[in-house]
Amino acid sequence: MGRSKNKIICNIKPSDKECRPLTCSVPEMLDEKGNILEDKCDELENKYVHEIYETMAEHFSHTRGIPWPKVKDFVSSFEPGSLLLDVGCGNGRFMDCIKDSKVCFMGTDRCKSLLGSAIARNPDLQVFVDDCMRLNVRSGTFDGIICIAVLHHLSTPERRIQAVSELIRCLRRNGTLLIYVWAFEQKKGTVGSRDFSSKDTMVPWHFQKKYAKDEKGEEIQECTLDQFREEKNNYHKEAGAPGNIVKVSPEKYLIALQRYYHLFEEQEIVEICNKGIEKYRENTKCEKNCESDENVTIIETYFDCNNWAIKIAKN
Numbered sequence: 647m648g649r650s651k652n653k654i655i656c657n658i659k660p661s662d663k664e665c666r667p668l669t670c671s672v673p674e675m676l677d678e679k680g681n682i683l684e685d686k687c688d689e690l691e692n693k694y695v696h697e698i699y700e701t702m703a704e705h706f707s708h709t710r711g712i713p714w715p716k717v718k719d720f721v722s723s724f725e726p727g728s729l730l731l732d733v734g735c736g737n738g739r740f741m742d743c744i745k746d747s748k749v750c751f752m753g754t755d756r757c758k759s760l761l762g763s764a765i766a767r768n769p770d771l772q773v774f775v776d777d778c779m780r781l782n783v784r785s786g787t788f789d790g791i792i793c794i795a796v797l798h799h800l801s802t803p804e805r806r807i808q809a810v811s812e813l814i815r816c817l818r819r820n821g822t823l824l825i826y827v828w829a830f831e832q833k834k835g836t837v838g839s840r841d842f843s844s845k846d847t848m849v850p851w852h853f854q855k856k857y858a859k860d861e862k863g864e865e866i867q868e869c870t871l872d873q874f875r876e877e878k879n880n881y882h883k884e885a886g887a888p889g890n891i892v893k894v895s896p897e898k899y900l901i902a903l904q905r906y907y908h909l910f911e912e913q914e915i916v917e918i919c920n921k922g923i924e925k926y927r928e929n930t931k932c933e934k935n936c937e938s939d940e941n942v943t944i945i946e947t948y949f950d951c952n953n954w955a956i957k958i959a960k961n
Contacts, residue, residue: 664841664850665840665841665842665843665844665847665848665849665850665907666847666848666904667843667844667846667847667848668680668682668844668846668847668848668906669844671848671904672690672694672848675689675690680846682801682802682846684802687801687802687805690801690906691799691800691801691906694848694904694905694906695799695905695906696756696757698851698903698904698905699756699757699759699760699905700757700758700759701903702851702903703757703759703760703762703763704759704763706736706737706760706851707736707737707760707763707767710736710737710739711739712739713739713740713743714794714950714951716948716950716955717740717792717794717824717826718740718743718744720790720792720822720824720957721740721743721744721749721751721790721792722743722744722747724749724789724790725749726747726748726749727748727749727750728749728750728789728790729749729750729752729787729788729789729790729818730749730750730751730752730788730789730790730791730792731751731752731753731754731783731787731788731790731791731792731816732751732752732753732754732791732792732793732794733753733754733776733778733781733791733792733793733796733813734754734755734756734778734793734794734795734796735753735754735755735760735761735764735773736755736757736760736763736764737760737763737764737767738753738763738764738765738767738768738771738773739767740792740794741753741764741768741771741773742764742767742768742771745768745770750772751771751772752772752773752774753771753772753773753774754773754774754775754776754778754781755773755775755776756775756776756777756778758775761773761774761775778793778796778797778800778809778812778813779800779805779808779809779812780812781812781813781815781816783816784816785815785816786815786816786817786818786819787816787818788816788817788818788821789818789820789821789822790821790822790823790824791813791816791817791821791822791823791824792823792824792825792826793809793813793823793824793825793826794824794825794826795826795827795828795953796809796827797809797810797825797827797915797918798827798828798907798908798909798910799905799906799907799908800908801846801906801908803918803921806908806918806922807918807921807922807925808922808925809922810825810918810919810921810922810923810925810926810958811922811923811925811926811929813825813922813958814922814923814926814942814958814960815926815929815930817958817960818960819940819960819961820959820960820961821959821960822945822957822958822959822960823957823958823959823960824955824956824957825915825919825955825956825957825958826950826953826954826955827910827915827953827954828907828908828909828910828952828953828954829909829910829911829912829949829952829953829954830842830845830909830910830911831911831912831949832952833952836951836952838951838952839952842909845908845909845910845911846906846907846908846909847906847907847908847909848904848905848906848907849904849905849906849907850902850903850904850905851902851903851904851905852901852902910954911954912947912949912954915947915954915956916944916947916956919944919956919958920944923942923943923944923958926942927942940960940961941960941961942958942959942960942961943958943959943961944956944957944958945957945958945959
């Protein structure tokens with residue numbers, strides 16, 4: 647029998663999973679009431695959303711392979727020939743889950759690196775870089791649109807309302823839109839659940855240093871868990887842990903990145919969507935110089951995977 651390899655345990659302490667309110671993280675970006683300053687919104691989202699996802703894209707993509715069942719059911723419900731759009735498609739997992747169907751599914755994301763992962767996953771995917779608040783898409787184009795885990799990265803109500811209005815604009819008559827956002831009310835004991843002390847918060851992402859890149863795009867040469875598994879270093883001898891178990895300190899092998907999130911209560915996201923509907927109506931009236939006969943309404947709200955989900959129909 648060959649010598650058994652040591653098992654690697656990298657314990658992330660509960661304190662390492664704690665989410666920090668913005669008042670503790672970026673007080674210089676807040677007003678006296680703790681609200682994000684209007685002239686700091688772009689800076690906050692660029693530094694704590696867009697740049698973070700570009701940095702962690704490869705690692706993030708490895709953790710996002712299985713589509714959520716209810717979202718998959720939604721995109722699978724459209725008839726052959728339908729045109730669908732995934733706004734915030736990331737690595738394309740929701741697009742890829744119905745690749746054998748007869749629908750045309752396009753995707754867009756702000757993160758170029760995640761779109762690269764989507765194409766690597768399936769070279770046939772049609773994806774492009776875009777901004778959810780200013781979509782470069784013709785009005786009334788898509789039969790179905792999904793926007794999963796995107797709006798909670800926008801830093802003010804006005805920006806969230808603008809994004810909802812844009813999503814509705816791109817929706818064809820008789821089309822349906824599905825939005826998911828992180829819920830403030832987390833179901834304790836479930837995968838990924840956290841305790842939040844504030845709706846505007848920084849959420850840590852711990853990723854292995856082997857995914858870290860320098861400015862030239864080259865891997866940073868750090869000691870990684872893979873090196874432990876291959877037993878190519880001396881830490882095994884020094885650990886002295888019983889049962890061939892090596893306990894490693896997470897801060898040595900993981901890098902913590904802080905991402906900005908806004909957590910929603912149910913009534914709050916409903917209100918944001920209703921205001922987005924109203925903004926769309928106002929914009930349409932200005933463009934056409936008349937009242938639109940379209941009926942845009944919220945048709946369903948539900949809780950799923952610690953997210954609030956909203957379905958909006960345009961008839």
